[in-house]
Amino acid sequence: MSTTIFELSEVYYRYEDGTEALKNINLRIERGKKIALLGSNGAGKSTLLLHLNGLLKPTSGTICIDGQPLTYSRKELINLRRRVGIVFQNPETQLFNGTVRDDICYGPYNLKLPEWERKTLIEKAIILTDVGELLDKPIHFLSGGQKKRVSIAGVLAMDPEVILFDEPTASLDIYYTKKIRKLLDELHRDGRTLILSTHDIDFAYEWADEAIVMHQSEVLFQGNFSQLFEEHKDIITKANLETSIIFEIAQILKNGGVNLNTIDYRSKEQLLEILKDYLLKVTI
Numbered sequence: 417m418s419t420t421i422f423e424l425s426e427v428y429y430r431y432e433d434g435t436e437a438l439k440n441i442n443l444r445i446e447r448g449k450k451i452a453l454l455g456s457n458g459a460g461k462s463t464l465l466l467h468l469n470g471l472l473k474p475t476s477g478t479i480c481i482d483g484q485p486l487t488y489s490r491k492e493l494i495n496l497r498r499r500v501g502i503v504f505q506n507p508e509t510q511l512f513n514g515t516v517r518d519d520i521c522y523g524p525y526n527l528k529l530p531e532w533e534r535k536t537l538i539e540k541a542i543i544l545t546d547v548g549e550l551l552d553k554p555i556h557f558l559s560g561g562q563k564k565r566v567s568i569a570g571v572l573a574m575d576p577e578v579i580l581f582d583e584p585t586a587s588l589d590i591y592y593t594k595k596i597r598k599l600l601d602e603l604h605r606d607g608r609t610l611i612l613s614t615h616d617i618d619f620a621y622e623w624a625d626e627a628i629v630m631h632q633s634e635v636l637f638q639g640n641f642s643q644l645f646e647e648h649k650d651i652i653t654k655a656n657l658e659t660s661i662i663f664e665i666a667q668i669l670k671n672g673g674v675n676l677n678t679i680d681y682r683s684k685e686q687l688l689e690i691l692k693d694y695l696l697k698v699t700i
Contacts, residue, residue, distance in 0.1 A: 420483070421447045421578065421609060422468060427477035429463060437463040439633045441477070445611070450604055452620035453613040455630035456656045461613040462505075464630070465580045468611070469502045498527065501576035505583040507563035516558070516566050517551040523574040541572035544602060546595070561592025568599065579603060581612035585619065597623065621660035622682050631655040641682075665691055 422445040429438040437460050453461045466472040467479060470486065470493045479486050486492065504510055513519040520541060524534040542548050545565045558566065571579060585593045604610055614620050620627065621641050629637040629651055636651045637644055645659050652659060665687045666676060674694055
């Protein structure tokens with residue numbers, strides 16, 4: 417099986433009001449990656465995610481999955497949306513059943529899977545998202561963080577191999593943000609490809625294998641963060657982004673002669689401990 421799951425070639429998309437939301441998008445997305453989609457509001461991030469799930473069709477250009485161009489037939493789209501789940505920024509967009517249990521069960525029941533498989537997928541989704549105590553609660557009684565986890569559980573119950581997240585930590589407090597980050601790591605360990613849009617550059621730097629930077633409907637960069645921060649400061653400026661403070665701390669330590677090869681230099685906690693030790697030494 418090819419390592420490339422998505423390939424986009426010269427993809428353009430124009431909304432009915434004339435807004436050109438995607439321009440000449442050329443991307444290869446590898447299976448099993450954790451990818452952060454970066455850019456300011458209106459850059460085209462959400463529109464790109466909707467194309468990967470088949471909810472939007474390019475005005476022109478080609479999107480291939482596993483080397484095969486999408487034809488957008490009904491049967492193909494049903495299969496695509498089972499393989500590629502999407503979690504919207506606003507959970508209200510996808511939570512529409514009466515209780516948490518009903519919402520999580522909706523997708524697997526529509527797939528007409530064998531009962532044993534349905535139950536297995538639903539139970540796994542509930543455990544991964546830690547929503548067991550919420551199952552009998554009406555959706556409208558949930559907090560924002562709880563709704564976010566339930567919306568993820570509903571997608572997981574379909575057992576997708578790729579999950580797209582549109583601003584998964586937006587509007588969440590620290591407690592629920594930590595829960596979502598932990599869940600993302602668990603989903604990746606489960607072998608899934610994860611693509612998320614975010615404005616949180618520090619989180620993206622700590623978490624993702626790869627960055628895709630968008631600006632004014634175009635892709636300006638695809639690659640690792642070190643390459644972006646060290647070699648493409650012009651792109652950071654153009655896209656109205658900032659360099660991660662975690663990266664900047666690591667650079668200060670390296671310039672001070674600290675060997676970071678033995679630690680995870682993208683971990684804020686580890687870097688702060690080393691920085692404390694370093695500052696103590698240079699002030700003595």
